[in-house]
Amino acid sequence: MDYYEASRRKAExxxxxxxVRILSLETSCDETAAAVIENGRxxxxxxxFSQIDLHELYGGVVPEIASRAHMEACDRVxxxxxxxxxxxxxxxxxxxxxxxxxxxxxxLTGVNCMKGLAFAAGKPLVGVNHIEGHVSANYLTHPxxxxxxxxxxxxxxxxxxVEVEDYGVYRLLGQTADDAxxxxxxxxxxxxxxxxxxxxxxxxxxxxxxxxxxSLPKPKTAGPYDYSFSGLKTAFINTVHGLEQRGETxxxxxxxxxFRRAVCRELMDKAEALVSSAxxxxxxxxxxxxxxxxxxxxxxxxxRMAAAMCERQGLKLYMPxxxxxxDNGAMxxxxxxxRLRRGEVSALNMNAEPxxxxx
Ligand code: KG4
Ligand code: ZN
Numbered sequence: 001m002d003y004y005e006a007s008r009r010k011a012e013x014x015x016x017x018x019x020v021r022i023l024s025l026e027t028s029c030d031e032t033a034a035a036v037i038e039n040g041r042x043x044x045x046x047x048x049f050s051q052i053d054l055h056e057l058y059g060g061v062v063p064e065i066a067s068r069a070h071m072e073a074c075d076r077v078x079x080x081x082x083x084x085x086x087x088x089x090x091x092x093x094x095x096x097x098x099x100x101x102x103x104x105x106x107x108l109t110g111v112n113c114m115k116g117l118a119f120a121a122g123k124p125l126v127g128v129n130h131i132e133g134h135v136s137a138n139y140l141t142h143p144x145x146x147x148x149x150x151x152x153x154x155x156x157x158x159x160x161x162v163e164v165e166d167y168g169v170y171r172l173l174g175q176t177a178d179d180a181x182x183x184x185x186x187x188x189x190x191x192x193x194x195x196x197x198x199x200x201x202x203x204x205x206x207x208x209x210x211x212x213x214x215s216l217p218k219p220k221t222a223g224p225y226d227y228s229f230s231g232l233k234t235a236f237i238n239t240v241h242g243l244e245q246r247g248e249t250x251x252x253x254x255x256x257x258x259f260r261r262a263v264c265r266e267l268m269d270k271a272e273a274l275v276s277s278a279x280x281x282x283x284x285x286x287x288x289x290x291x292x293x294x295x296x297x298x299x300x301x302x303x304r305m306a307a308a309m310c311e312r313q314g315l316k317l318y319m320p321x322x323x324x325x326x327d328n329g330a331m332x333x334x335x336x337x338x339r340l341r342r343g344e345v346s347a348l349n350m351n352a353e354p355x356x357x358x359x
Contacts (some may be wrong), residue, residue, distance in 0.1 A: 146166060
């Protein structure tokens with residue numbers, strides 16, 4: 001029996017098993033992260049090795065440096081995740097790895113590493129969509145959360161409003177026409193001279209500023225629930241250049257606060273327009289749940305605005321705890337559990353898919 005057939009049979013057995021523990025690896029960008037997750041919900045270990053120090057000098061992620069650093073860190077991070085979970089590789093039930101989207105070289109490092117381990121140990125391997133991983137981070141923080149729910153996915157590469165109809169089943173309701181929210185934060189941070197990664201630094205600085213100090217235009221979009229951030233970014237850059245040309249000292253905290261307010265308002269206004277629309281409200285009487293996912297869901301103001309919006313609209317709010325908002329291995333292990341339960345396993349010809357979509 002070949003590896004794939006054996007994996008499929010093992011997955012069928014695991015679907016009946018009470019406790020399933022998955023070792024997962026995430027290497028799509030600049031974090032080498034591994035975790036051991038029980039039944040998609042419980043974190044037995046979660047190790048994140050950040051490469052920020054390596055990329056800071058260049059003001060952003062350098063793909064070649066990221067791939068090499070993943071290669072060097074993979075084994076160590078996996079060993080540590082197993083050790084902290086108190087398990088050996090043999091004692092795990094299945095393996096999982098991010099297959100996309102992300103940087104191709106970085107993804108390939110993780111995919112090849114886990115293919116080798118899975119084949120050698122005779123364990124099923126599940127290739128996971130990174131964005132599905134971000135959504136699944138909510139299952140780790142909120143053991144009671146079950147689909148269906150609405151989810152605002154806001155990361156470095158995505159700004160999506162999706163309906164999570166079931167585990168692994170998504171319907172796209174809105175998306176960005178240009179930049180993602182995280183990307184906009186990073187670019188604005190760079191204009192203020194803040195080091196990479198800009199998003200969290202903008203957030204911290206913004207806490208000390210006046211969000212009404214500068215007015216930025218409201219983005220125009222094609223659909224009522226779509227997003228656009230490039231106009232906001234350009235207006236922000238022009239504001240900063242105007243101040244510089246007049247020789248004024250940049251009020252950085254006020255600028256950061258004003259930009260953050262504009263981005264968060266755009267994100268939340270659209271989400272609120274959707275949940276208060278007659279058709280959505282009529283369809284969702286029984287399950288009024290709103291979740292957020294991805295790096296930008298760590299943003300303090302976005303979390304405050306989401307809480308206020310859900311209060312107004314009578315929705316239950318779900319957000320991953322802060323360390324699970326940004327890239328980690330635990331979310332990949334959670335997503336993999338629900339794929340594995342449906343018998344979805346990967347063959348050894350699985351490839352990295354840098355442009356993989358959620359829907
Ligand atoms: O989800 P993530 O870790 O990686 C991707 O899949 O893209 O998201 C990273 C993005 C970066 O753009 C980062 O600046 C942004 O999330 N980010 C934040 C915050 N924390 C991370 N943006 C605003 N406020 C934050 N607190
Ligand atoms: Zn991510």
